[in-house]
Amino acid sequence: MWHVVGSTGFIGRSLIEKLPPEVSYCCYARRPAAGEYQIDLLNLTAECYSEIRAGDYVVLLAAISSPDLCQSQYEMAYATNVTGTKRFIAECLRRDARVLFFSSDVVVGATDHSHDETMPVAPLGAYGGMKREIELAFADDPRFKVFRLSYVFSREDKFMKYLRKCVDSGEEADVFQALYRNVVYLDDVLEAVIALGKHFDAWHNPIFHLSGPELLCRADMAERFRSTIAPALRYTTRLPEASFFEARPNVIETHSLYLEQLLCRPPATLAEALKLEYQ
Ligand SMILES: NC(=O)c1ccc[n+]([C@@H]2O[C@H](COP(=O)([O-])OP(=O)(O)OC[C@H]3O[C@@H](n4cnc5c(N)ncnc54)[C@H](OP(=O)(O)O)[C@@H]3O)[C@@H](O)[C@H]2O)c1
Structure with missing residues (x-):
């Protein structure tokens, strides 16, 4: 059984749509729909673990994912992202899940x-x-693995939705010439989750960088979007204020020793991903 924890989020929603039909899975959300399980990392209960058995695959997406919120509401974010998350993972591992x-x-x-x-x-x-x-x-436990995600691109991510809104309304987009990341395509993230779930124990590295092949800032992304998909996009670029970089570095350049092997192909470039998303 696979367990998608945080099934209402940006990645969780897409993962559920992409799971192959042969996979049996349970969804976990703070406000579960019918047939789903309830989980609140701030208030874990026995129900959260009732379906988790030895050999199961737990995909833990639930978190306070906004760096700004982690900074401004530190105690609540720490209780969620560290205290509750640690308790939840420890109990999953005690049940011998992956x-x-x-x-x-x-x-x-x-x-x-x-x-x-x-x-x-x-x-x-x-x-x-x-x-x-x-x-x-949990670094020493072979049943625990980490996906370190770079910026995850899809037509539904916040930045791309903003650019599309500007195209539709004719408004000029205000874009940072900053935040350089090895932008990774959402579909590659989902395929990597599925590939790992099928052969979890065959992988001996604890960490995977989920990184795309190009280091791109937001202005680069806007330009790729304009040149390949939306010629009507108009945008100006600027640098954020210095305080903006307190929660996030300007440049994080990463690559992976393992991702290409996990996907059985190289991760997509942004131009390839844009074409797949908008074709
Ligand atoms: N997307 C990216 O570019 C990116 C990059 C790096 C790392 N990540 C990491 O990848 C994971 C998934 O990202 P995402 O973009 O899908 O995040 P997201 O859209 O913010 O979704 C977060 C999920 O966590 C749930 N959640 C928040 N607080 C919770 C709590 N106390 N108890 C239980 N569930 C709670 C949310 O539920 P509600 O719907 O109830 O709020 C939502 O389902 C996160 O750990 C994030 O830090 C994402």
Whole structure:
């Protein structure tokens, strides 16, 4: 059995649509729909674990995923992202399940060259610190693995929705010439989740960088969108204020030693992903 925890989020919703028909799965949400299970990482109950058995695959997406919220509401975010998350993972492992935890490239910290999974890290901001605490807490358990996600691109991510809204309304988009990331396509993330679930124990590395092949800032993404999909897009670029970088580094350059092998192909470039999303 597979368990999708945080099934109402951006990645969770898409994962459920993409799961192959042969996979049996349960969904877990704070406000569950019929047939789903209830989970609140701030208030874990026996119901959260009632279906979790030895050998099951737990895909743990639930988290406070906004770096700004982790900074501004630190105690609530810590109770969710660290205290509750640790308790939940520990109980899943006690039941001998396999756990996939979603971390972030913010754990790597600011880079001046591309980092792979084996290199030292320097987490930045409250969000990065919380993710790193979980990575370390279960680092020695082979039943626990980490996907360190770069910026996840799809037509439904917040930035792409904003660009589309600007195209539709004729408004000029206001775009940061900043936040350089190895943008990864949502479909590649979902395929990697599924591939890992099928052969979890065959992988001996604890961490996977979910990174695309190109280091792109938001202005680069806007330009790719304009040139391949939406010629009507108009945008201006600017630098964010210095305080913006307190919670997130300007440049996080990452690549993976394992992702291509997991996917059995290279991850998509942004131009390839845009064509797949809008074809
Ligand atoms: N998307 C990215 O670009 C990206 C990049 C790096 C890392 N990640 C990580 O990947 C994971 C999934 O990301 P996402 O973009 O899908 O995040 P998201 O859209 O913010 O979804 C977060 C999920 O967590 C749930 N949640 C929040 N607080 C909870 C609590 N106390 N108890 C139980 N569930 C709770 C939310 O439920 P409600 O619907 O009830 O709020 C939602 O289902 C997160 O761990 C995130 O940090 C994402």
